[in-house]
Amino acid sequence: MSIPAALIGGVETRAPINVLVVSPNDELRQELQEKLGLPLWNVLQATSGATALEVLREHGDEDAILLLDPKLPDLEPVEFDGLVRDRFPNVQVLMLNSQTGQLLVGSASPTSESTQLVEAINRGSVRTSAFLVRETDAQSSAALGKIKLTSMIGDSEAMQRA
Secondary structure, three states: OOOOEEEEOOEEEEOOEEEEEEOOOHHHHHHHHHHOOOOOEEEEEEOOHHHHHHHHHHOOOOOEEEEEOOOOOOOOHHHHHHHHHHHOOOEEEEEEOOOOOOEEOOOOOOOHHHHHHHHHHHOOOOOOHHHHHHHHHHHHHHHOOOOOOOOOOOOOHHHHHO
């Protein structure tokens, strides 16, 4: 995947990269739309796998990056990833963590564009409020000499030592 660049007035410019955000979460899609704007990114949105395929068909063989929320109700993420790779070879699929708004860097061979996108999104989490509360709780617990494990269940002495 390479985005054509042009020289205008001695300065290299390039066309915006299409980024298709596929998630049922309206708030997450909107936050990514605001974070990834023109002139670098052309953000397109889809609420389902079926809608995403329609958008991809409309854009034909254009280079793009698809941000896939694996919690879509109408698809199996691994199968959808394979389908997109087979039908749209110019589209790179990256998994999106719908709870944090961050991209999951995975098995796909990164391109310079996807690396740039990952840095833009993961630089500051789209959703930071949940982490700020946990961090504040952890700091106050540490000050009291206690360690809170957020996923721990039970009050037994063995569990408290863990």
